Amino acid sequence: MPKPDSLQGSLDLLVLKILSRRPRLHGYGIMSAIQDMSGDVLRAEEGSLYPALHRMEEAGWIRAEWITKDTGRRARMYELTPAGRKQLAAEESRWQAVTSAVNLILRMV
């Protein structure tokens, strides 16, 4: 069984995909979404999520905004930008190519 939190370098792809389905999520929301939607198999390392988010923000794929929640606390909400949408398409097709190539090899043996 693989390590549950090992995302094999696909964290960017997952974050972009989730944000494309559910706009405006904070970091904790994104993390829970990865966990829930993968049926608890994938788990993003909580701390590393933020440098990754900030990196994608600097790259212009996502943008962030501070909101004040009902509880009075502030939270930083992320959403996809048009550039992020393009990046998502590119990452998705790259992922498909890699997995199908890996599957080819698995089937041969």
Next chain:
Amino acid sequence: MSLWSRIANVLRGDRLSCEIDEEIESHIEEAIEQGRDPAEARRAFGSALRHREESRDVRMVAWLDSLRADAIFGWRQLAKNRATSAAAILSLALAIGACTSAFRLIDALLLRPLPVADPQQLYALSRQMTGFDGKPGTYDSWAYPAFRQMRAAVKGQAELLAISYAQRVDLTYQSDRDMEKAYVQYVSGWMFGSFGLRPSLGRLFTENDDLKPGAHPYAVLSHDYWRRRFAQDPKVVGRPLRIGDSLFEIVGVVAEPFTGTEPGTVTDIFLPAMMHSGAVRNDQTWHRILARLKPGAAVEPIRARLDAISRAFERERVKGFMGISKESIDNFLAQTLLLEPAAAGASGMQKNYRVALAAMGVLVALVLLIACANVANLMTAQAAARAREMALRVAIGAGRWRLVQLVLVESAWLAFLAAAMGGLFAWWSAPFVVARINPPDNPARLFLPADWRVLGFGLALTMAVMLLFGLTPALRASAVKPARALKGGEDPHSRRRMMHALIAAQVAFCFLVLFVAGLFVTTFDRLSNRPTGFSAERLLTLDAVPQSPQPPVFWDQVAEHLRSLPGVEKVALAGSPLLGGRAWNSFVSINGAPPGPVLAYFLNVSPGWIDVMKIPFIDGRDFRESDTAPGVAIVNETFVKQFFGGANPIGQSFARGRSAYQVVGVVRDAPYRSMRDPILPVAYVPFHSVECQGRIPIGAGRDIRGAHGQPQSDGAGFHAASGSAARPV
């Protein structure tokens, strides 16, 4: 947004940290809200500090941030040691300022290309030969007929331009009462077109303005002169202008920034070369030749072709020579033509000051090194005092380069503060030096623009200086061994060795600089205290410019008139003033023997001139009113030693060509052409000349020397009396 926002984030670093912390905190609280155990949530998150640092690095330019932190820290360090910092900055500022102003001078005079099209295609022609005075040297003056032959010979491969030496002449735009001085250059008509220059008013010369001798009385002004003299009056075109007995008409103004081809002199007025009286004479060399090679043309074949033409011209010319030994002629004919790049133009100032400027450059570079060594020692001492601080930084994980950066940034503060002050110093000092190159009434004019060249040099110098004095202390400070330093046991000897070496270098350099500076001061002292052999006290020189050449009788009348003015004690006439830079020389033969290889120098003076100049007589008598040249001469001591072997020359005679002179007097030596020359053998001959029949033998001017007057008030009186320009000495 990316790079810019990352740079901008450097300036709001603290707020950025707060934001990241807040986001992380909100994550943990969200987790607790979801029902997770607080301790477990924090553990699962990992090191918040590490993630924050990672995020900071993503969201801002990390090295810029650390640089900012170091800059603030470095500034605090400097402010803490205020006195030492100020001393270091001041000494560096002087050194950097001196270097920058030396560079400005060297660049403006020797390196900066002329503001013409393709300056790199420009070459200057000169000849390497032994002159008739027996001195080998490089001469760049040419006769116009030789120039015409050479131009025709290389047509198609190169364009030759005749450009006279910029000369300060007397001229007037109105009457003779309003004489003024301006720099005039006679140039080939096709020069402007060849240089790709445009008029800012009127028109420039073309080839058609330079066809027949004396047939093109037109003048073009430089923009600088147009602004200074005429306040950019557009009506200047068509105005007449008189130089000596020639009348010119202004036809245009050449656009900025072109002011002639002689760095160090700003030409005011350009005249066609054909208007120069020497345009038809093959025995008068009066202009430089610049060659503009066609793109792709090889230099050597053109040089060889020009060399052949020039030699043939001179061979033809020496056939007419008389009274010169065969040896001298052979020496003269063994000449080689040189074709050297002249992108920066060609001027006498370049020639005269190249070595001096190079020496000055080396000196100021040494001064800079001294200052650097000084500051380096200071920094090393300070760094040693901070060994514990450095050790602590290493102990908590600072990398070596991070420490090097920390100390270097402090050096950069010193260097840049010093550079700013040095820049101010250079801005003031370079023009100050230039203004002192020539006599105060006629200063050299050199454009010293503060453009990217100077700025680039200043920046490069500052960086170099920073590394020079900052790198060693920085490396040493960063090489600290934490365990030993924290215990207080840094090896004290290695540091001292280093400091002693630096101090030794400093002292050696100081000695060298002092020595060379001492040499300069001694030379200056010798030149300024060298006996002139005549007395300049209450002496006034009038440079008289007649409208047309006048016979000596006319000048006698002028002198007589001047004698009657109140306050004037004595008046005498001479062909040119001593130390005026002009020379009239010839080979002489003694007692009918063939002429030797040494030149004698001549000056025609009126009776009483020796007395007015207070040159002491050793033997014999002064000229009488009835004496004429040739006939009699008064010679100086060096002449006696050179040509009469020291024997009493009174009554003996010598000949210049066919003219014979009997020596009637011997006087003490006095410098002839310039203070820098050795004393030359000089023969003074009578002002009244029979051989020229009223024509003026050399130049067009006459000097009227009046003694015991009051120069200031009398200048105007002389002016009115003689109707010519007066110039107090």
